[in-house]
Amino acid sequence: MLRLTPVVKNLLIINIVVFILQYTLQGMDFTGLISLWIIESDNFKPYQYFTxxxxxxxxxxxxxNMLGLVFLGPLLEQFWGPKKFLIFYIVTGIGAGVLYSGIEYWRTSQLESDVTAYIIEPTPDHFSKFADEHGRYFNSKVYDFANDYSKNPEDPYYINQSKEIVKGTYQSLLKGSSMLGASGAIYGILMAFGLLFPNTQLMLLIPPVPIKAKYLVLILGGIALYSGLNRGSGDNVAHFAHLGGMIFAFIMIKIWQQSRDKFY
Structure with missing residues (x-):
């Protein structure tokens, strides 16, 4: 029988209560207030790294996310104690948000620079290059437009329309790019479990096969890195947040292992 430890139980309750509030307070955009927005967005607030x-x-x-918390969290809380486990959970969650923000800031800056360059020199070739480099922000219709634009390179309509599409890409990113979820902290828990109990067999849900914790960590970390670097159109998963949780977890555990005389 699954036994919940105090911190895990309280984290589970908080997540469930917040999830209910997200649906009962939709009119005031409660979800938007507590999600983590990219730094350039007017919706960004520093407290969102926590909420x-x-x-x-x-x-x-x-x-x-809660399945990962309740299955692996109690073992770490018993191993470390409630206070240290809570510190670990919060720091890895915030760390995941920090890495996500840093990556998105770089991506947004690159996009803004490319938008400015295109507005200065709009041509069909430059538009096609822009669409290829930032394809994850577009649907397939933009390539139909690029094809028509290439056939009418001097047409003011296509030139102005291409500028609006390019500028709209950046504006849409500012208005619609946010992240939410406990996944960063959960991936941190998984990393901790893999480092502390590497040969423990874990049973996957899909597919239902056993795997050692250390191999699961390597596989999921590799997937997060690959998916983050090759993020396609329609992919709304914050892969670098997952990776960030694992990275901060690794750093914290290595620091704690070198300072065994300090117990938080």
Missing amino acids: YMFAHGGFGHILF
């Missing part, structure tokens, strides 16, 4: 990790995008999202 985003208690919000979720749907039932499946919170279900899988």
